[in-house]
Amino acid sequence: MYEYRLRFSKEKDLKFLSHLELIRTMERAFRRGQLPLAYSEGFHPHPKISFGPALAVGISSSDEYLDFQLLHDKEPDEIIAVLNNSLPEGLRAIAISRFKHHAKPLNAVINRASYAVVLKSNPAVQKKIIEWLNQLCDLPELIVSRYSKDGQKLVNIRPWLHNLTIEVIGLDTLEIRITGEIGSSGNLRPEDITGNIPEPVEVVNITRIGLWHEDGELVSKPLDLC
């Protein structure tokens, strides 16, 4: 078996795909490209592809990952070329690493995510928004309400928020970068911040711009961890 890790982007209209829809789309692109995926055993064999942390519907990303296994050896460059030929517009294969040893699965590795959010607001309240955003990292706790199938839940997201920077793009436009935890240790969502700004804002777009592993001082990208 030949194992690989793929970095890809999910952009344009395909930001509206759910995680399940993305999985199906990727599997079909592999099959169209006649890349010989390995399958699990059993009554309902599944192709051996596993994805990194799911992306919420409506959020683009320039830094997504998946692991896959092929039955035959293929050069990473060839796989990238084949995939980019068979992927729909909006999904793009960027880089591939071969597994050199038995690597941990993506979801066990990735624990940090970074998002770029473009916000529009009335120029009159821009200063207030910046002030509110700037004090977030100094707060001892930040309670937000989240909706799930079980109803509304209050969550303290402050421990998961690691960094927030603001760039003024124009009188009515800000780009903020939010970095925080993702995975089993905690899960910061950009909407946790944007949904609680106490002034009227329009979220123009949200892009996930980075996923990585952080352990104290040590920072590693998923492609270097396999």
Place this chain on the structure above:
Amino acid sequence: MTDQPNTASLWQTIEKLLPKVSKPGRYIGGEYNCQVKNWTTIDFKAVLAFPDVYEIGLSHLGLRILYELINSHPDMLAERVYAPWPDFEGILRQENLPLFSLENKRSLDEFDMIGFSLQYELSYTNVITMLDLGKVPIYSKDRTSSHPIVIGGGPCTYNPEPLADFFDCFFIGEAEDTMIPICEAIRRWKHSGASRPELFRELAKINGVYIPSNFQVSYTEVGSVAGIDGLNGDHPVRAVVKDFGTAFTPEKWLVPYLDIVHDRVVYEIQRGCSKGCRFCQAGMIYRPVREKKPEVIMQALRRLVENTGYDELSLTSLSSADYSRIESLLGEACGCFNPLGVNISLPSLRIDSFSIDLAAKFQSTRKSSLTFAPEAGTDRLRRVINKGVTEADLFNASEAAFKAGWQKLKLYFMIGLPTETEEDLAGIVQLVEAVYRIGKRIHPKASALRITASISTFVPKAHTPFQWQAQISVAETMQKQNYLKEHLRGRHLELNWHDPHMSRLEGVFARGDRRLGKIIYQAWQKGAKFDGWSDQLNYQLWMDTLAENNMDPDFYTRARFFEEILPWSHIHSGINREFLKQEYDKAIAGILTADCRKSACSDCGVCGSLAVNKQIVGEQHV
């Protein structure tokens, strides 16, 4: 057909609204094999519309055929639109945005032609919603030569009368040979400056085209049809492809992102069905049976697998196990595609051990349950409907299925069939229990053993031998359903049934006349939409609308006199009226009519009147 330069901004606006709606993937298009042609250089633009959600609409083979057929023409384009779910409709109305096509994101009123697929009666209000949201006048009479031509196709066009006021024309039958000539005629007319009636006269010359405004309907005092007068030209006759064996089939199969209802490649291996079940409209209106050659099928399947990356191929037809070389075809297809991780499936199984053997042998990923359609509870009633299947056949097939490892069987039945008595209902109970006992004998310890009885209400349809039959009332339906609910109990038995109100409404429109047009319009105005969805149907609203107009739904579900002019009498399906009447009489007498694939011609009249022949590729001779 104004050329609005603001399409980019329309999509920008919609893109920002999409995160607020459920399943935004329904509205983005961009599927693999989606064909976005150049809007400004293409001369003729069609939008193909399906009046239900994306997941159902894209599962429909007919529109896929027409989509690729029109797009294969260098000077034409075809785009798609599906009914927006109420949440998205609400947003479009609130923001005053038009319903748009998925390819070039154009409002429906910017097209030359809108082609609606009319598959079931309870989608009619969605047609109105889509026209209205697409900024197209709802009534045909209100459209001018600057508006698109609105055309409908599909099984509902065999009695399209309730929709007559909304459509400029209907197309009855198979469109593979005729779609392009229709588009050409509209295209020529667009450049000619001629009036709409002039176009309609041209279109009426094309095989299968029906212009409702060319016919005037009068009514008797009691409300039945007194006469249908053709103002221009001949009566519409169903169109049939000249040679189904080489007819156009799609190859650039659209691969959706969403989990659609039939999420696989679907390839039509034969058209028509020779069984002759008397309740079945499809069995009548797709005659005669025609098979594709195995080599044609295999070649197409290879390309479809390459073009889609799908892991499942369905060999579809009304009765695929009847395809004369089904076993060798399945063997070849499995040999070719299973090694690539692609499974082959058959959508319809006959009730016999041959079908079970096929399913067991060739379906490598097992579906958890198998479905049989005995349709009725006793051998007698199955003779009435010409379903020549006996109790013994069902028991043998069930035994074969259990022995092959299946533990879940689903059995389809209808209630309200002609001549049905309590004995037939008791027969359903006895059959289900007997099948369960067979399962228990073969899998004595199986806790997963489960028999599901799915009960639908029989709705008589136009152009079938039962078109004169009464449909049972809501009260009777409930009574019969209650009987089954009471008697079919047990941990391993499951009972499903159809909403009796929905079946009644379907029955009203299935055999309705033009006077129902205003009912559809008024009900729509009051908010009726997605009437085929049990969580959306507002039955009382429909009953109120009928009552306000002094119309009685029972009038439409009643038995018809043989002498009566039926609302669809002027539409010719190719089947002799005498054949239908004779089948009706044989039904009441419990006499079977043989399958014309194997036995002598049953003289239904289709082959002669439509100049077509059955095409059977024949048994494989080794």
